[in-house]
Amino acid sequence: MNKYCRTTLEQVVRVKDPGQPEFHQAVEEVFDSVSPVLDTHSEYRQARILERMVEPERTVIFRVPWVDDRGEIQVNRGFRLQMSSAIGPYKGGLRFHPSVNLSIIKFLAFEQTFKNALTTLPMGGGKGGSDFNPKGKSDMEVMRFCQSFMTELYRHIGPDTDVPAGDIGVGGREIGYLYGQYKRIRNEFTGTFTGKGLGWGGSHIRPEATGYGAVYLAGEVLALKKDSVCGKTCLVSGSGNVAQYTVEKLIQLGAKPVTLSDTGGYIYDEGGITREKLDFVLRLKNVTRGRIKEYAEKYPEAVFVPADPSLEYNPLWTHKADIAFPSATQNEINATDAANLVKGGVRLITEGANMPCTTAATVCLMDAGVKVLPAKAANAGGVATSGLEMCQNSMRVSWTREEADSKLHGIMRAIFRQITDAAEAYGEKGNYVAGANIAGFLKVANALLDQGVV
Numbered sequence: 001m002n003k004y005c006r007t008t009l010e011q012v013v014r015v016k017d018p019g020q021p022e023f024h025q026a027v028e029e030v031f032d033s034v035s036p037v038l039d040t041h042s043e044y045r046q047a048r049i050l051e052r053m054v055e056p057e058r059t060v061i062f063r064v065p066w067v068d069d070r071g072e073i074q075v076n077r078g079f080r081l082q083m084s085s086a087i088g089p090y091k092g093g094l095r096f097h098p099s100v101n102l103s104i105i106k107f108l109a110f111e112q113t114f115k116n117a118l119t120t121l122p123m124g125g126g127k128g129g130s131d132f133n134p135k136g137k138s139d140m141e142v143m144r145f146c147q148s149f150m151t152e153l154y155r156h157i158g159p160d161t162d163v164p165a166g167d168i169g170v171g172g173r174e175i176g177y178l179y180g181q182y183k184r185i186r187n188e189f190t191g192t193f194t195g196k197g198l199g200w201g202g203s204h205i206r207p208e209a210t211g212y213g214a215v216y217l218a219g220e221v222l223a224l225k226k227d228s229v230c231g232k233t234c235l236v237s238g239s240g241n242v243a244q245y246t247v248e249k250l251i252q253l254g255a256k257p258v259t260l261s262d263t264g265g266y267i268y269d270e271g272g273i274t275r276e277k278l279d280f281v282l283r284l285k286n287v288t289r290g291r292i293k294e295y296a297e298k299y300p301e302a303v304f305v306p307a308d309p310s311l312e313y314n315p316l317w318t319h320k321a322d323i324a325f326p327s328a329t330q331n332e333i334n335a336t337d338a339a340n341l342v343k344g345g346v347r348l349i350t351e352g353a354n355m356p357c358t359t360a361a362t363v364c365l366m367d368a369g370v371k372v373l374p375a376k377a378a379n380a381g382g383v384a385t386s387g388l389e390m391c392q393n394s395m396r397v398s399w400t401r402e403e404a405d406s407k408l409h410g411i412m413r414a415i416f417r418q419i420t421d422a423a424e425a426y427g428e429k430g431n432y433v434a435g436a437n438i439a440g441f442l443k444v445a446n447a448l449l450d451q452g453v454v
């Protein structure tokens with residue numbers, strides 16, 4: 001890392017924002033990659049581009065009071081962080097999870113800015129959420145929370161200002177309640193949210209887009225060697241939106257997904273998760289809201305391995321496979337997991353989740369010659385299809401499933417070209433982590449230069 005990057009990281013980011021480890025990790029990874037760009041482009045240094053990129057345009061933190069089913073008052077904390085509007089309105093999801101804090105929201109918003117730049121669509125970067133835990137809450141409790149959350153958030157968002165979407169803990173149910181309250185307060189029906197229901201402004205393929213996009217991108221890498229995902233054994237973590245549709249696309253393309261997980265543990269189904277078994281998971285996770293261990297109760301040929309916090313590694317990553325799709329949460333693969341993946345024969349990691357690999361894990365994988373498709377590229381299909389939803393809302397039209405899917409596939413191909421070309425241009429051929437960071441950075445940095453000191 002060059003002096004400008006190192007100084008900005010050590011004397012600006014770490015000093016101004018101590019106690020934000022996830023944010024520091026995300027910044028360090030980008031700075032590592034863009035260092036050679038800054039070596040050759042003094043105009044970015046003079047314009048203080050890095051200092052501007054790490055400082056959010058706006059951060060809103062607010063109280064979210066609500067009443068639970070017993071009539072007790074609960075108070076949560078809400079966030080919306082508007083990182084960059086350099087190339088379009090702020091865009092990024094909302095996460096509801098007890099672990100949510102400013103560091104996590106900020107790392108997600110920072111990453112989102114570069115990811116959105118890669119989609120080829122005009123979207124800036126933002127992220128938000130709350131430490132509210134929807135798990136175990138009744139539908140009415142979730143609704144009351146969402147209504148209270150939106151009663152503050154509505155004043156900061158709008159179709160041309162900031163367009164939120166879902167993330168961990170925010171799926172179709174939550175988006176319905178949030179959008180309903182937004183519409184009621186604003187008295188307008190605009191595309192201020194993406195991931196909406198199909199019958200009220202949503203786009204075909206949006207629920208599937210992140211998982212499908214990750215598999216399409218993996219296909220692009222394999223195609224370089226005239227190979228495909230067909231016949232490949234795949235490890236998938238998580239069992240939420242991203243994991244579900246990663247598995248669906250893998251099954252459609254003839255691959256063999258063998259694992260799924262949640263915070264309680266993981267299932268390993270050696271023979272492969274079939275369409276029928278996936279339908280069971282979709283019902284389990286989206287309707288009855290059960291736990292993944294019920295998969296092994298229903299299908300005894302699968303084994304359930306409970307999560308063991310005393311272990312320093314996740315046994316899910318020890319199984320033999322060709323490709324891994326981490327699709328649960330940040331830092332779910334550490335250096336030991338990475339070494340186990342290498343030992344198990346995995347040659348490609350496709351990051352469905354945001355920042356699922358620790359810095360040490362990424363180094364270990366890349367040193368062993370494993371290809372890593374970073375989240376900024378691999379899971380960009382979700383936000384790209386959100387961008388398509390915004391287009392359809394603006395035009396008051398609705399594209400068919402086939403049209404939306406083919407546009408998504410085209411965007412994933414365009415992302416692959418950009419990250420491949422950027423890596424090659426800076427002497428890092430085949431390094432998709434560097435390629436994604438450099439391509440995203442250049443687009444945002446050039447917009448900042450054009451727009452003056454803002």
Ligand code: NDP
Binds near residue numbers: 238240
């Ligand atoms: P969901 O809430 O639908 O599912 C999350 C899944 O991950 C659940 O199975 C959950 O288990 C598991 N999980 C969450 N936290 C942990 C943890 N600390 N340890 C182990 N397992 C955990 O979220 P999504 O599928 O939407 O999101 C998953 C990842 O993908 C996140 O990193 C998100 O930022 C990223 N992403 C999502 C996009 C989208 O379109 N939805 C777009 C781009 C990125 P449990 O049910 O037990 O909590």
